[in-house]
Amino acid sequence: MAACTLCRGGGVAEAPAAVFVRGPAAEAPAPSRPGVQPRPPVRRRAGHGASEHQRLLDETPEGLIAEILAALEGEAERMEAEQPGAVSPVREMLQEIGVGRSPFEFQAAAWGFAAGFAANVALAKYAQMQTGAPMSQFAVPLIVGGLVAGAACAAIGWGLAKLRER
Structure with a gap:
């Protein structure tokens, strides 16, 4: 990497960008500390793990x-x-409903979640603007409300996808 003319010449510039600080060299010895012996680097041979x-x-x-x-x-x-006998009640219900049988279900649920979360963000921003309160007071209700609204709209999107299949 090339240094500027001031740095190469040892000159000092006014701007902080012109200050050149040389990084540690690869051959530089490790800093000495009393009582600490440097450890040699670990070198593994090819195939050492397989033979072991x-x-x-x-x-x-x-x-x-x-x-x-x-x-x-x-x-x-x-x-x-x-496995066949140990089906949980939740798994039985999901099998009866038929969750995840078509790829469109996941897409509709994802778009529903995104729409619900976005609608909640817009509503929270409107409420914040009307009250004049800082947005920091709306952060937790924004996230919690967004998750609830997103989950509700995801369920609606999934239901619409199921209706569309039939």
Whole structure:
């Protein structure tokens, strides 16, 4: 990077932008502190992790590996067996309603949320302008009201998307 003529010549300029401060050099020794020894940098060889992993696998008894695999397979079977019977009431309701069956539902809900939040922001700004109060007094009601209005309008948008499908 080139320095300006004043900096190269060692001159001093009036403007702060002309002050050149050299950063730390790459070869600069670490600052010395009493009692602290510098640590050498960690250098890893290529393939070091793979060889360590292979060595660990070679040292592990075959019986232990077979026992771990059997336990994992048993856990997977247990989870598959529990899944159909362990449907929560909320999941049942969502399956009955049919949430998320079409891509348009998500888009309509997102646009509904955006419209509701924007309408709340406009209403809060209007109320702030009419009262003459600082906007800082309207920040929390703006966010909470925006989330509530956005959620309500998202539900309306989702419902309209469901009606449009039928």
